Amino acid sequence: MFSPSQEEHCAPNKEPVKYGELVVLGYNGSLPNGDRGRRKSRFALYKRPKANGVKPSTVHVISTPQASKWELEYMEDDPDFLQVGLSSGVEVKVEYPSVQSRVEVAISCKGQHSISYTLSRNQTVVVEYTHDKDTDMFQVGRSTESPIDFVVTDTISGSQNNDETQITQSTISRFACRIVCDRSPPYTARIFAAGFDSSKNIFLGEKAAKWKNPDGHMDGLTTNGVLVMHPKGGFTEESKPGVWREISVCGDVYTLRETRSAQQRGKLVENETNVLQDGSLIDLCGATLLWRTADGLFHTPTQKHIEALRQEINAARPQCPVGLNTLAFPSINRKDVVEEKQPWAYLSCGHVHGYHNWGHRSDTEANERECPMCRTIGPYVPLWLGCEAGFYVDAGPPTHAFTPCGHVCSEKSAKYWSQIPLPHGTHAFHAACPFCATQLSGEHNCIKLIFQGPID
Template identity: 75%
Template sequence: MLVLPPANAVWCRGVYPAYARQSQPLLRQEVLPTAEVKAHRAVTQSGSCWGFKGVGGFQLILNKIGGLGFFLLHCVGILQGHKYPGNNEKSVPQLLISDLKFEKSLPKLMFSPDQENHPSKAPVKYGELIVLGYNGSLPNGDRGRRKSRFALFKRPKANGVKPSTVHIACTPQAAKAISNKDQHSISYTLSRAQTVVVEYTHDSNTDMFQIGRSTESPIDFVVTDTVPGSQSNSDTQSVQSTISRFACRIICERNPPFTARIYAAGFDSSKNIFLGEKAAKWKTSDGQMDGLTTNGVLVMHPRNGFTEDSKPGVWREISVCGNVFSLRETRSAQQRGKMVENETNQLQDGSLIDLCGATLLWRTAEGLARTPTVKHLEALRQEINAARPQCPVGFNTLAFPSMKRKDVVDEKQPWVYLNCGHVHGYHNWGNKEERDGKDRECPMCRSVGPYVPLWLGCEAGFYVDAGPPTHAFSPCGHVCSEKTTAYWSQIPLPHGTHTFHAACPFCAHQLAGEQGYIRLIFQGPLD
């Protein structure tokens, strides 16, 4: 292992080909100027290796760039017997990569103590936001900041903000002058003659992430309206959006336990939030200002966490300053609800965030570690198919299509009668013309009801356990574990401006039937 070099150690740099073979030599070596030594201890550069002259020979650190951003090749090369002769490059012995002895770990001495992103460390993940109504990706695929799930990682540099100076009784002109300063602010317009402006200052202990419909740069996660069962992005574009352009912001503590808190409204490209005359706003008991956005940001924290024992909590509204209130009579009513002082805006695993047009599920990093992976779901799919379930009418073997073809009906696709749960292959038996083809009669039990294809739920973040896919939501036919269907069937999700109903998390279809889901009855092979 390398030890910390003495203060008078000679630091050296060697450049080698980006994809060096074992027999390829270093292209050149040189002594680093003293001024560069400190910088090179903290920076990894492509195609370079850093080292120092050690006792008994030249000791070399190799750094390499991998396919996914900065990645350290974890090896330490020690070449004994070669004395470094100084600045005379011609007299430097040729150093072959094959001459190096490799060790498994790389000492931390190459990096300054204050370096926040050590290349060999995995970045800290605060959690993920998953949009309800999508089965693993957007209909036309995830692109850039517009996707079905968004991971919140610790930023290289803190960008959080916190309230500081309050300017009271400003004229609109004075308020505009304050807002034009190059720092964040929230303006509360009380009347045409009076505006209160709260300036926000940098907070080195937090990271800020913003969510909204806008595609402007301050928005980290672009969210559009969810249309139940939409198969393409064009299905959603014809709908007039009710999601705010700058809907909300999440502030994460940069230090353990990495607490995440949600606030209504996000800062625009000018770093401002404006609450106009018509927006609900008020002065708090301690003299501070607070307010609600037009359609509001609603949050529901599940009881008992996000597990198979979870129960739905109570929907609340979150204010611009992060206070918690009971719901307004309607989504955009002027009168705010009652303040709920014993609840906070702190997100927990399984918290739901509704932006009036789209609902997001918050999963913590710890919660995701307990969640089944896509590989696990694929293994369950293969296990079902290996059992060779059969259609009791055509006796043909049924098989769930691969997760990549989760929206295309396959000829072996299982279909289900939603009233009884009997699984068949597709057939025309029992189709009643007078019912316009919507209802079918099950050939096994003669019950009449909807007949739909079954789809595996591919978004692992929606699962509350790792149980087998034995149940399906009704009427969409998305299949997952019994505990998962039971949980989502009892969650009232906001719909429109003042109604709630349970919906399938994989497609956002409103659930139907007595329970909203059904147990599947498969026919095994006759042999």
């Protein structure tokens, strides 16, 4: 199903070109209340019928507090602007009290995209962007305005079972980032901080980190930043976590700031780029997205494969070693409802049981239980199959569970995510379950499950 803003009008029998997909961490296949329109747990980027990319063109420096002087400067420095304004019937007035207002008028008269860097109350640098026939642009953010292709809101830890939780103040930018894809093979995708608003503008105010590079072009960072981590070795069984970096508005790569919204930028990392790889993670300070390339998705397990693995486990008729009742993982469309045959596990040892109500070790720690098989004390939770195929690094059987949430996936997928430090808050990092965003704990953040087969 395509987004309204990116429907591909294709010739019969011609597959649309897919650049890749963005998958939001913390959702096991769909949002708690269901995927709707541009608000969903994963978003596919397809080649557009007509290119909508933009690239930098003219730079203007506006450095006067007086509107009348500003008009004169534009007449002298930018006759094309007045010519366009007059030929299109736009009357340029001089009644705007702020530099930003005058900048908005200047650019809206041309109908072009622009980025404005407010250096002071009296000076703003405006970089105009012109149409780029070779690229497609996709925008991600919290805003539901039309320029945003993929609407993302703050992820609540354990959100699978927490539909009603509300965020009082989001830390995700309304226009958080943009991804620009080459329309020609190999369809390279690049990420940039900030997105253009409904007026086709990006405004970096006085308090935003911004600077002029040695080559003369302006650049800056958004308030809470856009962080990216490229895995070492791609997104495969052998993958290792990479290093988190911050991406600037112009797509340069920097080391992290001291805190998310610090005024001082990090150091430029000259040997790294903003090109997204299969398995790259994008953090928007409130939600983390996984980028999967079209080729990477081609080699990843499908929903059908995960369903086949579920049926295979259930066909082996695992049993509770105490109650001797047969256990079964619920179907994928009932992945959030605890059922009678649901497998449960002691996460300190990995022994799988059916549900029982004994073994409590403390009145205060309700979830601390003693395993009847090995007497190990630890959390006792229902097991859930990880249904979002995009999070799997291989097609192995679901043998390991994340602790303490109980989501189950392949061994190599569990161990990969267990090693990844995901941004949390303004300066903390911790490993989290990709299926529910719960912070991981325990000796290794995951445990190998021990199933007992039927004894008949």
